[in-house]
Amino acid sequence: MAPAVALIAVGGTACTVPESLGAGVKGTPGxxxxxxxxxxxxxxxxxxxxxxxxxxxxxxxxxxxxxxxxxxxxxxxxxxxxxxxxxxxxxxxxxxxxxxxxxxxxxxxxxxxxxxxxxxxxxxxxxxxxxxxxxxxxxxxxxxxxxxxxxxxxxxxxxxxxxxxxxxxxxxxxxxxxxxxxxxxxxxxxxxxxxxxxxxxxxxxxxxxxxxxxxxxxxxxxxxxxGIGSYTTSSYRPEGGGVPVYTAVDKTVAPRTAKLLARIPELTDWAVDNFGPYPFTSTGAIVERSGDIGYALETQSRATFPEASFDAETLVHEIAHQWFGDSVTPETWQDVWLSEGFATYAEWLYLEDFEGIPASESFQEAYDTESNWDFPPAAQPDAEHFLGAPVYDRGAMVLYKVREAVGDDAFHEIVRGWAEKHRHGNASTDDFTAYVEGESGKDLTELWDIWLYGDAKPDQP
Known part of the structure; x- marks a missing residue:
């Protein structure tokens, strides 16, 4: 550890603390x-x-x-x-x-x-x-x-x-x-x-x-x-209104991604119908070459993608994160299933609404995938696994089971209400379970014990 040294300020910036800053204060380090x-x-x-x-x-x-x-x-x-x-x-x-x-x-x-x-x-x-x-x-x-x-x-x-x-x-x-x-x-x-x-x-x-x-x-x-690069950029407000869009795409991949980029307004409007008012002032995407980055991420207001991951389901996943992850942010990283589970469930909703694949089929596929039972979504074993498969798929299974327990209409209102209640804030797993039970009027202890916290795969889905 280097010794503390006083440094000469370069262009000191005025502070909003009064001139008597700290006079008589006996503070401790943060x-x-x-x-x-x-x-x-x-x-x-x-x-x-x-x-x-x-x-x-x-x-x-x-x-x-x-x-x-x-x-x-x-x-x-x-x-x-x-x-x-x-x-x-x-x-x-x-x-x-x-x-x-x-x-x-x-x-x-x-x-x-x-x-x-x-x-x-x-x-x-x-x-x-x-x-x-x-x-x-x-x-x-x-x-x-x-x-x-x-x-x-x-x-x-x-x-x-x-x-x-x-x-x-x-x-x-x-x-x-x-x-x-x-x-x-x-x-x-x-x-x-x-x-x-x-x-x-x-x-x-x-x-x-x-x-x-x-x-x-x-x-x-x-x-x-x-993002810094030689980008093809586009900035526009969709016809008829909607959320303004800004996209920046590496020029070498721009021709191959234009068709899906054009769907951003449509998919954002679809997400608004499902999740409530869009939480930010614009939407969009940054798309890089696949060799430059290895995964997509929900960077706020414009998610970032490698070309290899820029497909409709991943785009929906990252758009959903604007509500769940970016606006409603996990209280700690142990609560990250609230972000990834919702975004994965949004993929299931997309498949249901656009591809005619019922959410029940997506649920069954997740249930049948053995790696999803390695640990409960709300109790990852360590930092190495905090974004493991159960966080995504079992997180989505929890939401499917809530929908099944409360009914489609009530579930739709719960999802929108959750996004509104914690808009631009943070929320924990306990906040979510309490909110669902309060809004639905149901005791869902058994559901949480099996699907959210349970170590073992239940015999029946």
Missing amino acids: AAGLHDPYFPKLGNGGYDVSHYALTLDYDPKTRKLSGTATVTARATQDLSAFNLDLHGMTVHSATVGKDPAAVNRAGHELTLRPRDEIPKGSTFRAVVRYSGIPSAITDAAGAQEGWLKTADGAVALGQPTGSMTWFPGNHHPRDKATYETAITVPKGLTAVSNGELRSQRPTSDGKRTTFVWRSAEPVASHAATV
């Missing part, structure tokens, strides 16, 4: 983790982030990323110091309010110690300037996450811990925040992020372009993204 069941060191205690302002500059040739992260947060305790999650990179300076902050690095933990302690309830602003060549994280299941180099740029995929590879933050799903992300890239490339494109302008030397994106609705950091 916790270095939020004790998530599978990622206990992920996230940090002592504060809640309300907004990230990220200024990024990326050169695909050198792979160097330079960034300034301005983190606006509220102290939830008297703070003498607090942590941010950051993997790799070199920190050049940090300030809290107008003053330099002392900095420690220990693994993924970046500790800032402000000059004066921060009183509980105060809003403060921390600025961290950093640079380096971001390195991807290989997660417990062997997948690459984080800032991923592509053939012509980069793409950031953050689930569950990868966002710490490209900006310092409180990287646990329960600390959601709004974002403004400004990305400068070489001329001829496009930079895409969550939310809405606010501006696109050349730099003074004309050699680069800066794209500014804004997410007005809160984002869990694992659903934040940046």
Whole structure:
């Protein structure tokens, strides 16, 4: 562990905490983790982030990323110091309010110690300037996450811990925040992020372009993204209204994906009918070459896909995640079945409505798949399995059984009501089971015991 050193501030940013920040306060350091069941060191205690302002500059040739992260947060305790999650990179300076902050690095933990302690309830602003060549994280299941180099740029995929590879933050799903992300890239490339494109302008030397994106609705950091590349882009509002669409597709795959991309308005409208009002201001997709990324992810307001996974069912899955996973975000990673189970069940609904395959057939196929019985969906054995097959298929089976128990009409209202009740928030498994029983008026203890928590495969589906 390196000793704490005071750093000279570069362009100090005004803080919303009064000038008497910390006067007479006897604070303690915020916790270095939020004790998530599978990622206990992920996230940090002592504060809640309300907004990230990220200024990024990326050169695909050198792979160097330079960034300034301005983190606006509220102290939830008297703070003498607090942590941010950051993997790799070199920190050049940090300030809290107008003053330099002392900095420690220990693994993924970046500790800032402000000059004066921060009183509980105060809003403060921390600025961290950093640079380096971001390195991807290989997660417990062997997948690459984080800032991923592509053939012509980069793409950031953050689930569950990868966002710490490209900006310092409180990287646990329960600390959601709004974002403004400004990305400068070489001329001829496009930079895409969550939310809405606010501006696109050349730099003074004309050699680069800066794209500014804004997410007005809160984002869990694992659903934040940046895509940089030679994209074919499209931005439009569907005829007759509907949710605005923005798509960015690698130019080498654009001709092969155009037909399915054109279905985004139709499938978003179908999801609105099933799940309730769309929770964000736009929808869309980022599609990369299959060799550049290995999986699709529900990056908020425009999911990210490799071409090989860009099919109708996966598109429906990721669109459904805009409600379940992005708007209603799991309280901890142990609750991730609430995200993946709903998105998988949306695939079953799609097959039922568009392909004439009853959900009962999808349920039976999942029931007959032995790997779905390795563990209960709400009790994954460890971090390696937190996105195992039972989380998806048994999660969807739980929802099918709820539909069977309460009836189609009541189930439809429960799904829409659940999405509305926890819109832009977090929810746990206990929240869900209590909500279903409260809305249906039924005691579903046996259903939960067998399908949600049961270790053994029941004799009859």
